[in-house]
Amino acid sequence: MSDSSVSSKNLFGYVAEFANATDLYHAAEKMRDGGFRRWDVHTPYPVHGMDHAMGLGKSWLSAIVLGGGVTGFSIALFMQFFTQVALYPTIVQDKPTNLFTVPAFFPVTFELTILLSGFATVFGLLGIMMLPRWNHPLFNSKLFSKFSDDGFIMVIEARDPKFKRERTREFLEEIGAEKIEEVAY
Amino acid sequence: MAGLKDGDDFKDGESFKNPLILKGVFGLVGFGGLALFVALNFLLPEKRGEMSYSWLFALVFFLSLGVGGVFWTLLHHATNSGWGTVIRRLMENLGSVIPFMLLLAVPFLIPNGYQDDLWEWFPKREAALEKAEVAAEKGVSQYVTEKQAEIAGAEAAVASAEAELAAIESPSAGHRAHFDRKIESLKTKLAKLQEQDLSEAAVHETLVDKNFKKEEALLHVKKGYLNEGFWYVRFFFYLIVLSGIALALRHWSIKLDKSGDPGLFLWMRRASCGFLPFFATAWTFLVFDWLMALDYTWFSTMWGVYLFAGAALNSMGLLVIIVTLLRHFGYLKNIVTLEHYHLMGKLMLAFVIFWAYIAFSQFFLIWYANITEETKFYLTRNTEFWNLYTITLLVVGHFFVPFAILLLQKVKKLPLVLSGVAVWNLVMHVFDIYWIIIPERGPSLTAAGPAKDMLMVMPGAWLFDVLAFVSVAGIFGFCLLWRLGSASLFPCRDPRLDESLNVVN
16 A cells, blocks of 8 residues: 555554664653554553553543442342342241341352453453454554564554644654554545 | 663662661560560469450461461462562561460460360360269279170070071971071171170270260260360471471571572472472461360361461551551662552452452351351351441451452552551451450350350450450560561562562553
């Protein structure tokens, strides 16, 4: 995909390759300080501290998980307490049917809390990452595919509010990009 | 990455200058309290029973913290961990307090003292055996006469069967076979009776056993485990295993500080894997003998792991507090980072959950099955004062509060808040151990009198509990400070030091 064939309207963003993890790390710090929002890095292996270099905040996945857990806890406790104590008091082995019956409901409550937390984790993560999807514009780039082999890749999307076609390209070169490719939708 | 540290910069270690005033205060409170406690035992002999429970409570609490320290050291080696090398020496120091704590358990060894007050099976077994002895003494001659009569009867039966066969003139083959079988079986019976050892000593032994079973059936069933001889053997087993492991690991680790020989590091890993089963056995059976046997009729298969969970959680909490204090006074500044706090906080959260899981499982199975011999433990602890205590302190205080706080990621990276949670947990652990031991005191000490006088809580006895706790706390603090000052604060030439210094999670 040659650069000239991509119109401004059709531009997804830039894919830039860096020489090594260190260059990419420092470039990420500069991107962060430059105030870019819609960008990401892709490396063949995890780079310690990259989240700090990129200025990533805390993921809000934990909030979704907490929501799932609380939902599971409440549903289980309510369903059991309502049906077994309030609606139709079920007396088992002369055990009380009041607040002190609650220990009997713990196993189910525990399980449902875990189950819905687990679901919230998996589906919440998929939701945040907008997966599954059929395709992604980045798959149009030959350069990008190197990230799973030996490439240290940075991607900046054209919809970033700070993105300017010429200026951003110059900026990428300035911070040490060795190869830059335009990617179309 | 910013802040990369090189283990070589720390190879000389960091020594801890003992704050003499603090050490003195600990020593004074500890040994002064101990002297006062011993004096009270002689001044108020009628209160000795109450004081024995106080002593056990204080001792088990501090012993469990030391045991937790050994557990983390063993786990660290056995799993070949890298994150905690910088705090491993503190774990080892915590563990090295165990021998001193076990020395304080010497009163339990004296017969007819604390032993009888705490563990009713000692006096009950003794009394039952004495009674059985007296009954056996009387019964020997009667038993021998009875047995001899039985033998004579059996001999007569054989003779009469033989005579019957001889009286038949010409028996058929079937007839003969019938008599042969009959005579054969009668002869076997006779041989069995004759085999019996009717010497006086043997008869005596049989009769004692029989009468013991009649007196105390439960103690008779458990006689293979609950007997004085084996109890003493086990006591020394705990002493040797727990102290030996703690001291050996610390010794090798300090040797590694000096020599820097990686072979020692590998050796510690191998040794830890071998130590783990012994360590687990010793602690499990120690709490069986000291705590579960407070009521010899009761048993729980969750007991060992329940006390282990509390020990592991709270020694990690104590480590957090110690690290925070050391950092406050300028030690370990560039060594322990917020990453280590985060990791320790995560382990605390895990063990808060683990403790609750075990505690609830133990309660739940017993409550649900509702079998008489198992429910006794919880019935005692759900009566009067203890009911509210259990629900508010153990259910809410020991689980829900620290769980909710530790769930937040931020909290685990705030040393002061995390230390606050650790202090809270330690207080709850005090209540947990108190709840295990003290409810047995009232019923045990007053059970001999009339039923209407039985007390669930001994009035005023809490004063002894406080005194015992403060004394053992003082001795614990004194020993810990002394151990802290006797070697580098972290294993300075450990091969994994670099990894631990730069840990990120």
